[in-house]
Amino acid sequence: MKKIIHIDMDCFYAAVEMRDFPHYRSIPLAVGGDGPRSVLCTCNYQARKFGVRSAMSAIKAKQLCPELTIVQGRMAVYKAVSVHIREIFARYTDLIEPLSLDEAYLDVTNSTMCQGSATLIAEKIRHDIFNELKLTASAGVAPNKFIAKIASDENKPNGQCVISPQQVSEFVEQLSLKKIPGIGPKTYQKLQSLGFTTCADVRASSVAKLNTIVGKFASSLYQKAHGIDNRELDVSRQRKSLAIETTLASDIYTEAECLTVIESLHPKLLARLAKVEGRKIVRQGIKVKFNDFNQTTVEQQNIAPELDVYHTLLTKALTRGKSRGVRLLGLTLGFADEDNLVTELQARQLTLL
Secondary structure (H helix, E strand, O other): OOOEEEEEEOOHHHHHHHHHOHHHOOOOEEEEOOOOOOEEEEEOHHHHOOOOOOOOEHHHHHHHOOOOEEEOOOHHHHHHHHHHHHHHHHOOOOOEEEEEOOEEEEEOOOOOHHHHOHHHHHHHHHHHHHHHHOOOEEEEEEOOHHHHHHHHOOOOOOOEEEOOHHHHHHHHHOOEHHHOOOOOHHHHHHHHHOOOOEHHHHHOOOHHHHHHHHHHHHHHHHHHHOOOOOOOOOOOOOOOEEEEEEEEEEEEOOHHHHHHHHHHHHHHHHHHHOOOOOOOEEEEEEEEEEOOOOEEEEEEEOOOOOHHHHHHHHHHHHHHHOOOOEEEEEEEEEEOOHHHHHHHHHHHHHHHO
16 A cells, blocks of 8 residues: 655745745735736735635735735745755655645655654654744645645644545545545536535446546546545656746737737746756747636647747737737747657667667
């Protein structure tokens, strides 16, 4: 039986700010941009009491909590802290799957640390993080990734939840479908309207029935409702894409205005690309979000981030907008799957031989 730990830092960006600037500790605090259309990266627990949440617009957050202080993020600092956190993880296992700067899965099935106890390893990791970085983390310990991730949220902040193999079925049975990764608000509303609110409801149904509601996600949902998740940790996670985008201070309507924005984003994309080593570009794309919050992405195969190609993609994207105003523009690059690339090269070599 696997022993999986999911570690999730508590309001990470905001926690770093409160650690470094003590006067932030007793006030509602959020990290985000300073523009009228900026959104929040995260917020502390004082702010959450007012209903403020990550990915919320700064304007709405201020309406909910007029006393909210919003500070700009310091990404270089957060990345440095994240590196230290991963060094702590590596003391206990080599099997680490980072999900973001502030969370990761750890497989400690064969770890000999702490007498092989996943519970004690999770406690020790959280202890090390606090002692060395003065930050708190929450942990979920379970036989698989799905349960571990759900469990890590059970006793936040600065808490831990352990779900043994014998407890999985009971733990999952009454779990709200809202908590299952992959089920967003719209999907949940659809499921709820048809009588599905918990995993127990899903268990009482069938994959065939669920397929008419959630399509290809049906099999995965049915398995998760039974606490089943056979995914291994992806310890060789590769960057699959690169993107840069900007939310505009006010809507723009003409292609010429959009081109000006794209031309300002392009050198920034190239600067980010210069920091990505050894990845082969296979496609480029453009993202446009319109003023009704609908968005579209247009891509095409290419081996370089050519500005002229972005111009062409923009024209196609704006055609879909049907004269709606544009509130966000972004440029993307897609990278080749290195494993598939190696397999393809090997196949070609065998053919030549």
